[in-house]
Amino acid sequence: MSKTKLKIENLFKIFGPKGKSFIDPVKNGMSKQELLDDHSHVLGLNNINLDIPEQRIQVIMGLSGSGKSTLIRHINRLIEPTAGAITVDDEDILSMSQIQLREFRRKKTSMVFQKFALLPHKTVAQNVAYGLTIQGEQESVAKEKSHKWIESVGLAGFEERYPAQLSGGMQQRVGLARALATDAPILLMDEAFSALDPLIRTDMQNILLELQKDLHKTIIFITHDLDEALRIGDNIAILRDGKIIQKGDPQQIIMKPADDYISDFIKDINRGKVIEVKSIMQKGSSKGASLDSSCSLEDALKVLNNEKNNECSVVDDKGKKIGKVTLDAAISALFRDKASKNKEKYK
C-alpha cells in the first residue's frame, strides 16, 4: 500500500444559510429527507472519511445526487465544507488563505470537467497553455509544454482550432491536456468521460491508463458508471446520499458487496471479465499450469477446463506461487450471490 496523499476526515457539507447549526443533529442521525423537509437544508456530504493513496486512481462512484461532484470540489475548495478536515501531504487545505489556495490550485491540483469547460474564445493551444499562462510562465515555455501534451493526447495538428470546431471526444482530450500541462501531482476528474459516446469513452479510458503508467499521478475520478469504475479504479468508494457506503479495491466490491444497494449495482456486470483469480484463490498449490493472479475468470476457465484435475496454481507478477484455484470455485464465482438471484426470480 502506498503512502496516503490526501486525507479526508469527518467531512460534512450542508447546503443552506444555517448549515453549521445542523451538524450535530445530522451526527445524531437526522436523515437527509428530514433535514430537507423540516429545515430546508440539503445534506450534501455526511461524515466522509477517505484516505486516498499516492499515485493511484481513486474512483468515487455514485448515482446523480449522491454528492460525488460535491466531494471532489472540496479537494480544491471550489466548495467550502461545513465541517471536517482535508489534508494533502499533511498540509491542511482548509486553513489556507486565498493566496495560498490559489498557489495550491496552480501547483498541486488540476481538474477535468464533465462538460469540458474549455474557453470557447481561445484556441486548443491557448486552452492547454491556460494553466501555465496564469502562473506567469513565459510564452515560449508554455507553448512548448502545451505542444507536448497536445501531442500526447493525440491532437497534434489541431493547435489552432477553436473548441467549437472539435467533436466531444476531442474537446475532452483538450481538457485532459490542459489538466496535465501544469504538472500538478493531483488530478481531479469530475465525470470526465460521462458525456462521451461509449466507444470514445473507452478510448479516453485507454489514453488515461496509458498516460498514468508514466505519470503516476494521484487521480480522483468521479463516475456513475460501474464498468468505468471497475476498469480504471485502483480503489473505489461508493457514495449514496452523501455517505460512503463501501470502499475497497474493485475485487472487494464485487466479491463482498456491503449491502443490497451495492449488490443491486453490480448485478449486471460481466463477472467473468471483471473478477480476477486472486479473488477466488485458495491456499496451497497445484501441479498444473500457472495462472497470473490478475487473470480474469473468463480466461482462467479455459485453462482450468483443460487441466486434468481442473486445478491451477496462481502466481504473482514475479512468478512466485501464491495459491491455487479450482474450476468449481471459478464457476461458482460466476454466479451472482443469492440475494440478487432471488430478487430476479420474483420479478
Added chain:
Amino acid sequence: MDWLAEFPSLGKRDLRDLKKGIDGSFREWSRSNGDAIEAFFDPLYFFLVWLEKLLIATPWPIILLIVAGLAYLGSRSWKLALGSVVSFMLIGYFGMWKDMMATISLISVSTLICIAVGIPIGILMSRYDRVQSAITPILDLMQTIPIFVYLLPVVMLLGIGRVPGLIAVCVYAIPPIIRLTNLGIRLVDKEILEAADAFGSSYRQKLFSVQIPLALPNIFAGVNQTIMMALAMVVIASMIGVKGLGMPVLQAVQNQYLTLGLMNGLAIVALAIIFDRVSQRYGQRLQAHRYGKEHE
C-alpha cells in the same frame, strides 16, 4: 368625515417654503460652485470643440474615405461601406455636411465617455451584488425620468452650450452599456468560471481572460444601444444649444418648416442606421468562435 374626502397633504405655505428653500439653496450652491464645475468640464469642452473643428476642416473626400474604411473594417461588407458613403454624400449634397459633422463629434465623444464610465461600473455591478442593487434603481431613474427634469439643474449649473448637452446625452445613453456589461459578465458559463478558478486564476486574470472576452457580444450590444440612444437625444440636446442636425429639426418644429424637419430628421435616421449596422456586424463577428467553421 372631511378627512376622508381630501388627502392629507402638507399645507400650501409649507410646500411653497419647501420648494423655495431647495430652489434657493441650489441656486446659491450653483452660483458659488458653477465656475469650479465649469472649469472641471473644460477639457471636455475643448476636446469636443477640437474634434468638431477637425471634422469640419478635414476635406470631405478624406472624411468619405475614412467613413468607407471604418464601415468596411467594422462590418466586412462592401455593400454597407458603399451605402454609408452614398448616405454621407446625399446628406452633404443637401447642405447638412457641417451639422452632420457636429452631430458625429457629439455622438463620438458621448459614446466614448459612456464606454469609459459605463463598462467599469458594469464590471463592479457584476462583481458585487450590493453594487448591483444600489445602481439598478439609479439606472431605472435615469431611463424613465422626463429628460427636462434633469436638463434644468444641468442648465442652471453649466448654462447652455455643448457641455451641458453632452452631459444630458450621456445621462440618457449610459444605462444600456452599464446594464449589458453587468448582464454579459453574469451570463458567462459558470462551468468555465469554475475551470478558471480550479486552475488558480486571480480575479483580475479571470476578468480579463475569461469574463470580459466572453461577455463582449453583450457589451457590444450595449455600445450599440448607447449610440442609438445618444442619436435619439440629438434633437433634445439642441434645445440647450448643442449644434448639429438637431438644431434645424427644432427650428422646423417651431416654425412649421416641413421640408427642413424632414431632411434633417432623415439625416439622423441615416446616421443611426449606419452606426447600428456597422456596430452590430462588428459585435456578431466577435462571437465567431461560438460557431465552428467546420466540424470534425
